Amino acid sequence: MINWFMEQTISLSVVCMVLLVSHRLLLSKLGAHYTYFMWIIVPVFVFADVLQILLPSMFNGFSSNNTSILMHQYYVFATDTVALSAGLFDQLYLPYLYGIVVTVIVANIVMEYGWLQQLIQRGRQLDIPSVKLNVLVHPDIESPMLAGIITPSILVPTSFTLLDESQQQAILQHEVYHYQRGDVWSNILAYGLTVLFWFNPLMWLAYRRFRQDQELSCDAQVTARMEAHSKIAYSNTLLAYSQHAPLGMLHTHYGDKTILKERILQMKKQHGKSTLVLIGMTLAIGVSAFMFNQQVHAGGQVSIANTTSDMALPVIRIEPTYPVNAAKEGVNGYVQMSFDINPTGNVDNVNVIKASPKGVFDTSAVEALKQWKYQPSATGFKDLQVQLDYVIHQPEKSVERITVK
Template sequence: MMLWLLQQTVLLSFVCGILLVGHSAFQKHLGAHKTYSLWMMLPLVLISSVLANYLPSNFLPVQSNQIAYYSIKAGKAITQSESTWYSQTLIAIWVLGFILMSLTLFLQGTYLKKLLLTAKKVEKLDSYLPTYSHPKVLSPMLVGFFNPRIILPTNFLSLSQLKQHSIIAHEQYHHKRFDLPCNLLAYGILTIFWFNPLFWLAYRRFRDDQELACDAEVTETLNKEEKIIYSKMLLAYSQQANHGLLHTHYGNKHILKERIMQMKTRQKGQSGLAVLGLTITLGLSSLLLNQQVLAGDDKGNDIHPVIRIEPVYPAAAVKANQNGFVVLQFDISPQGEVNNIKVIKSSPTAMFDASATEALKKWRYKESKTGAKGSMVQLDFVIEAPTSDIERIKVTSK
């Protein structure tokens, strides 16, 4: 679990960094809609991490053109016991943060549910979604995954028809684009990686880009005077806007200037084919990135076990302070089982053979269509790991 979190944190941090640093350039050349679509890269990376683990085992044969190396240390059990408290502490901290994030989401959901119970129905508005008003709501917002509703401030009916239409269109576009489920997904990712500050910055930028994309959609057909009116509404509703995880926030004072400046430039339209192509490109890119991360875990080996049993360090070798190695050749069945094990070379002769062979019988590899023949592994038995200042050079003969 912790290893997966670390791998995905590094990869997602790289993606977040690109999206944050290059945001201005993306907005300028791609427009608000496609820039917002770029955030799909993050969930696609996580999905691809699952696909990268399971798809190759079903479609690709196991490669066995390289020898794998593993070290078995006599003092490894002691080292693991000494480091257990450290790993357990990290896991406990992560679990605590995960619980707090989940609790925050639950409490806000409870608050919104109570808010809806006391909200007043608003009739005769040009909206295909049910509309309500509530005195505690200071800025228009869309609420509800299964029964979406628009909640408005109590002074909404005093606005002109143009203002009302623009606000309703803004919130309805949130609904058409499934922004509420996207927000929940984004917060879910943040909940998993809450310990990374970069994810908090990315989450905030994602929500801001969401509003910018909606503004671009609504103001696309407005003239200059109408855009000025729309800007004034943004200013009015951004002073005391309701910010939350489970609803949209029309008023957003953090990017008020950016939203107003965007109206002065002509936005690139949202092409269905362009978004589809962008989605496919992002999906393939994320799959490639995850495959590279997994390849890095293999330390250059094309073949690695999914279950690896540690050999028992022979008592006689421990007593004699004896190091050594065993080179084993074996076959892998399509089911990932190990068979036909042969000792190719060992040193000292026969000292570690039995222990290495017995452990290798219990190893399991990924399932594949053809399995593999003649796979090789070298198990290095080491009493004590060399110090970091000693250079290690592997010498092979032709």
């Protein structure tokens, strides 16, 4: 699991960095709509990897083979740094730390949901026949927002009633477009991925840029057919409601002061959008994500010489943990194991055939092998064998060794 997080962190860091660095170019060449749509790359990369783990037969099938095959051999290296890292991991209980941070973030989301529900319940209903959503006036907010999940409402500040009808309609169209496009659910997905990889600062930067591009895209939609004087009025409304406020996951944020200038300038550069182009971009991104993840998994496969193409090779290989005491004492060794692969590609019936020194590396090897993932097949594989060599330096002659044939 930790290895998967690390692999995804590297991949997502590259994707987010490319999108962030090229953002200005994308915005100028593609426009707000397509630039916002480009952020679909982030969840697609993650889902593509998950699908290849859960449904690998969709991409690479293995023919059935129930016969015993040659033993594979893998090396588990340990250096002083690795030993120290293992010790720190045990001492700091990083999985618990990860869980605590996620719990705190989720608790904050629950509090935000409660706050929004209170705003909705205490809001004063406005009768606007042209808008199907509930429009509520509330004195405790400073900027219009679309709030809620299942049945969202549009919340507006009391100053909203002082605007002329065209300005009111522009704001309401902005929030309605958020609703029609499903931006609330997109925000939940984006924030969920950010929370999952909360330790990666690039994810937080990408999430903020994603939300800002969301507002730019809505501006482009609302002002696409506006005359110059209407755009000026819309810009003045943005200026009036601009504020510094944290991004909320469960509501949109109309008045984002951090990109006020960018929003006003972007309204001067209208770019159209096409459904066919969006579909084409989705397909291209999806295929690219699957190909990229296949390359990553293929790059992680290791096998000895004399293997043949019909052998089962792991698509996900969890690296065993080098026992801390063994690393400190400079102990080398190996563990030979037999195992089966069920039709879904999971490992079953792991047994230690031989180990040297006995009882030192057995637990680490078995726990790692149980988490390996293979390509699925019609009937699976039986009686496969693998050897894990635990090596800090070249093994001493006193350590019993075998030669894999």
